[in-house]
Amino acid sequence: MVSVQYSLEFPYRIYQDELFPMVMVALRNPATRESVDQDAFLDSGASRSIFLGAAAPMIGFSLLEGEPWEFRTNTGQPVHARIHRVGVVLGDGVAEFALDLAFSTDEIQRNLLGRDFFNLLQVGFRESYGRLYIEPVP
């Protein structure tokens, strides 16, 4: 049996009056160091992370200058996005990861951190306690 010692603990965060396994991360533009704090759902069903397109210009990116990317949702509908390299900062700077993050050019409701993010760290969920745990190493 494998045991993991987690060094970071976060309470679930609220969305539409319901608690979800979300974390607040700072998205940072590596070139300008502009940064904003955003809530994001941890979603192991998402093969790649995607944020609302509105977040890109908040940190100085021109959304449409990124590489085009397409997601397929659970219903098969496409969601289009553009990729920009960002820094994702966790826990008031405890850990920072470089990520080629998709910013949606279609209307989406929520920021998702997917398996590309999970590939950078280890996550544990304790759903009935409304808490999640992160060890910031793969």
Place this chain on the structure above:
Amino acid sequence: MAWRRANAEELRRRFLGQWIVLEGTEIIANGPDPVAIVQVARRRGIHSPYVFRVEGEKAPKTSSLGL
């Protein structure tokens, strides 16, 4: 987060669909343009503003998927 939860109804009543920059329990800026309110926050000296959009209530008998 506790403040957001306690004030969810008031936030929806006043700011539904708008973007908000929240610093602790203080609403620094709000409006339809997230870039504009982030700029207001940076002028106030907030290096990494916490920005969110005020969503409506979850409809009854609904659950959410990732996207």
